Amino acid sequence: MTPPVDRESAAARTQALRAEIERHNRMYYALDAPEISDAAYDALSRELRELEAAWPDLAVSDSPTQKVGQAPSAQFAPVAHAVRMYSLDNAMGLDELDAWLGRVREAVGYRACEFVCELKIDGSSLALTYEDGALLRAATRGDGRTGENITVNVRQVADVPTHLDEAARPAAHDVQGSLFDIAAWPATEVRGEIYMPKASFERLNAEQEASGGSAFANPRNAAAGSVRQKDPQVTASRDLATFMYAIAEPRALGLARQSEVLEWLRRAGFHVNPDVIVCADGPSVHEFCASAIKRRESLPYEIDGVVVKVDSLALQDELGYTSKAPRWAIAFKFPPEEKTTVLREIRVQVGRTGNLTPLAEFDPVTVAGSTIARATLHNIDEIGRKDVRVGDTIIVRKAGDVIPEVLGPILSLRPKGAEIWRMPTACPSCGEPVWREEREVATRCVNAGCPAQRLERLAHWAGRGSLDIDGMGYEIITRLVDTGALHDVSDFYALDEQDLAALDMGRVKQDGAPVALGPIVAAKLTASIDASRRRSLARVFFGLGIRHVGSTVAEALAAEFGSIDALAEAASISPLAAGGGVTLAAALASDPIARVEGVGPKIAESVRAFFGNAENRALIERLRERGVVLAEEKRAPARPQTLAGLTFVLTGALEAYSRDAAGAALKELGAKVSGSVSKKTSFVVAGDDAGSKLAKALELGVSVLDEEALVSMLDTGHAPGFVAATSDPDE
Ligand code: AMP
Ligand code: ZN
Numbered sequence: 027m028t029p030p031v032d033r034e035s036a037a038a039r040t041q042a043l044r045a046e047i048e049r050h051n052r053m054y055y056a057l058d059a060p061e062i063s064d065a066a067y068d069a070l071s072r073e074l075r076e077l078e079a080a081w082p083d084l085a086v087s088d089s090p091t092q093k094v095g096q097a098p099s100a101q102f103a104p105v106a107h108a109v110r111m112y113s114l115d116n117a118m119g120l121d122e123l124d125a126w127l128g129r130v131r132e133a134v135g136y137r138a139c140e141f142v143c144e145l146k147i148d149g150s151s152l153a154l155t156y157e158d159g160a161l162l163r164a165a166t167r168g169d170g171r172t173g174e175n176i177t178v179n180v181r182q183v184a185d186v187p188t189h190l191d192e193a194a195r196p197a198a199h200d201v202q203g204s205l206f207d208i209a210a211w212p213a214t215e216v217r218g219e220i221y222m223p224k225a226s227f228e229r230l231n232a233e234q235e236a237s238g239g240s241a242f243a244n245p246r247n248a249a250a251g252s253v254r255q256k257d258p259q260v261t262a263s264r265d266l267a268t269f270m271y272a273i274a275e276p277r278a279l280g281l282a283r284q285s286e287v288l289e290w291l292r293r294a295g296f297h298v299n300p301d302v303i304v305c306a307d308g309p310s311v312h313e314f315c316a317s318a319i320k321r322r323e324s325l326p327y328e329i330d331g332v333v334v335k336v337d338s339l340a341l342q343d344e345l346g347y348t349s350k351a352p353r354w355a356i357a358f359k360f361p362p363e364e365k366t367t368v369l370r371e372i373r374v375q376v377g378r379t380g381n382l383t384p385l386a387e388f389d390p391v392t393v394a395g396s397t398i399a400r401a402t403l404h405n406i407d408e409i410g411r412k413d414v415r416v417g418d419t420i421i422v423r424k425a426g427d428v429i430p431e432v433l434g435p436i437l438s439l440r441p442k443g444a445e446i447w448r449m450p451t452a453c454p455s456c457g458e459p460v461w462r463e464e465r466e467v468a469t470r471c472v473n474a475g476c477p478a479q480r481l482e483r484l485a486h487w488a489g490r491g492s493l494d495i496d497g498m499g500y501e502i503i504t505r506l507v508d509t510g511a512l513h514d515v516s517d518f519y520a521l522d523e524q525d526l527a528a529l530d531m532g533r534v535k536q537d538g539a540p541v542a543l544g545p546i547v548a549a550k551l552t553a554s555i556d557a558s559r560r561r562s563l564a565r566v567f568f569g570l571g572i573r574h575v576g577s578t579v580a581e582a583l584a585a586e587f588g589s590i591d592a593l594a595e596a597a598s599i600s601p602l603a604a605g606g607g608v609t610l611a612a613a614l615a616s617d618p619i620a621r622v623e624g625v626g627p628k629i630a631e632s633v634r635a636f637f638g639n640a641e642n643r644a645l646i647e648r649l650r651e652r653g654v655v656l657a658e659e660k661r662a663p664a665r666p667q668t669l670a671g672l673t674f675v676l677t678g679a680l681e682a683y684s685r686d687a688a689g690a691a692l693k694e695l696g697a698k699v700s701g702s703v704s705k706k707t708s709f710v711v712a713g714d715d716a717g718s719k720l721a722k723a724l725e726l727g728v729s730v731l732d733e734e735a736l737v738s739m740l741d742t743g744h745a746p747g748f749v750a751a752t753s754d755p756d757e
Contacts, residue, residue, distance in 0.1 A: 369417065
């Protein structure tokens with residue numbers, strides 16, 4: 027994208043990029059569940075770096091461009107790295123690699139400078155500390171300063187030596203300050219990569235699938251997930267291996283070059299990747315990179331690039347580090363892996379708001395370590411741009427990560443008679459005609475009774491961020507719709523416990539008898555349905571699935587109007603239209619919905635459309651009759667306000683709650699929930715991933731709760747080890 031020309035849009039863009047990058051960092055480093063490709067991630071970081079370079083006053087010290095990875099999770103004990111673990115700068119392509127080689131040569135004043143080329147192993151960073159020659163501790167990289175203590179797990183990894191080999195013990199004269207003939211082992215920290223071989227990864231995923239577990243997206247996530255197990259026996263059962271390539275303080279061992287480091291590691295008993303060369307010039311570096319790309323596929327483990335390092339440690343010292351990465355090394359990243367396959371079908375999915383999304387179904391292919399068979403094509407414009415047709419041989423990609431993408435067809439292989447794909451004119455679910463609004467890319471089914479939309483709407487209402495009907499998932503909803511018990515969301519509140527218990531799940535037992543839901547589940551469901559009657563107004567607004575009303579807008583509307591009737595009333599006022607002598611400001615001022623902070627005319631219009639519909643109004647009446655609380659003030663605090671005066675900050679992903687749901691539950695007990703950590707924060711609740719907010723909390727000495735503590739606090743209503751209430755944290 028072209029860089030913004032004015033400061034204001036540059037500022038907005040940097041902010042958006044930072045938030046997005048932080049989010050992906052969390053997904054990647056802490057959850058081991060990346061959502062976008064490495065290439066896409068790199069593109070985001072790159073754009074941000076460029077913006078920060080172009081607008082230096084927009085650069086901030088806590089920008090993700092200044093950080094390495096993520097803060098560790100609360101699950102493992104933190105390990106402070108005595109010598110920081112850096113990330114690597116990337117070179118995307120040979121031009122950038124040459125630019126880096128040139129910069130290094132210039133920086134060392136064109137003295138002789140050798141480079142070591144190593145494969146960039148696609149696993150997880152590992153630091154091993156040996157004391158007196160014995161393995162003392164293993165840690166992850168974490169955010170580079172603090173990692174996680176994973177010693178018990180790493181002890182299960184077969185190729186990690188528990189003792190350094192005597193052959194590597196330095197002679198006394200090699201060790202600085204040694205007074206003895208035979209030197210004691212200096213404390214040694216060895217670094218490298220822990221990974222899962224491709225074959226083991228395939229096996230593991232097959233097993234996971236067979237046992238109903240979830241498959242890992244790629245070997246890297248499998249490795250990262252396997253060393254971060256609560257139970258070391260699980261780690262032991264995973265076939266992990268290591269390649270070590272660095273020593274935190276090589277001088278202590280009398281080493282002067284990276285190539286000597288690798289040699290020493292080998293002698294000490296570590297696995298060191300054999301695919302290494304020392305190059306004196308650029309062309310040999312290029313050659314190594316080119317051959318690595320060719321050999322990539324046939325290697326038994328995943329690699330995602332080549333790491334080029336200055337060989338001389340003295341020159342490395344001269345070159346030093348940026349805030350994030352050494353200047354003496356660069357990661358030459360491979361172009362994302364692409365595969366060809368055949369497009370068999372373009373299937374159309376209908377979403378909650380009636381959007382029709384075309385989905386490419388193709389012959390399964392293994393790309394970057396995992397098998398893919400479908401990818402979204404987003405919308406009809408996208409299909410037109412790419413000109414993909416059923417029967418085409420298509421190029422798909424998945425750059426070592428999660429979201430598969432169709433790049434386009436190979437036209438020379440297009441079968442005769444392949445036709446341009448068209449959006450169906452009728453909804454695949456309900457058969458009603460579909461519409462494409464002017465200036466919108468989406469095609470929509472506008473039939474409110476459309477079964478696919480209805481299913482999505484019901485599931486949305488029951489979902490965690492909405493009314494949170496615990497246990498009410500797609501399967502049960504589908505059965506209830508099929509049996510005619512559920513038409514719209516008000517029907518949840520007319521379900522009968524006995525009928526639920528008898529609900530036919532559409533499956534049969536081994537003896538041929540039909541499976542029913544059963545009394546235990548039915549009782550639980552009835553209780554959760556009942557609990558959902560008293561959720562906050564914001565959740566009701568969100569749960570209704572009004573177009574463009576997300577959870578933030580829903581909260582703003584609930585805070586402003588306080589009841590569904592007040593919002594309906596506001597929606598019945600037709601505001602002035604801008605134009606014809608009416609200014610935009612006057613039009614906005616006359617619109618009680620649009621003028622709410624964060625709402626605006628487009629959302630207001632959609633709220634008016636919702637309440638303008640008689641069926642929706644009837645639905646609201648049914649909800650009211652069936653005991654759903656539709657006003658904030660009527661909702662006397664269901665529970666004593668035992669957390670009043672306390673301020674919580676939620677960070678990371680929780681297992682049992684969405685962050686919205688956890689925040690709502692805390693607020694129900696009178697707590698405040700804030701977005702940023704300050705000295706006045708009472709508690710930080712850190713989910714499994716815990717980002718920079720956790721780091722901030724630790725820095726400020728704010729108490730940190732894990733999910734277990736959160737759950738028990740919400741149960742009992744009492745904060746652990748009461749902390750004095752303080753005033754506004756958001757100053
Ligand atoms: P990045 O995660 O993109 O910042 O890349 C840096 C990471 O690459 C390091 O933290 C290492 O975990 C990893 N890596 C894999 N192979 C090597 C290697 N041969 N030399 C240095 N780093 C490597
Ligand atoms: Zn439809």
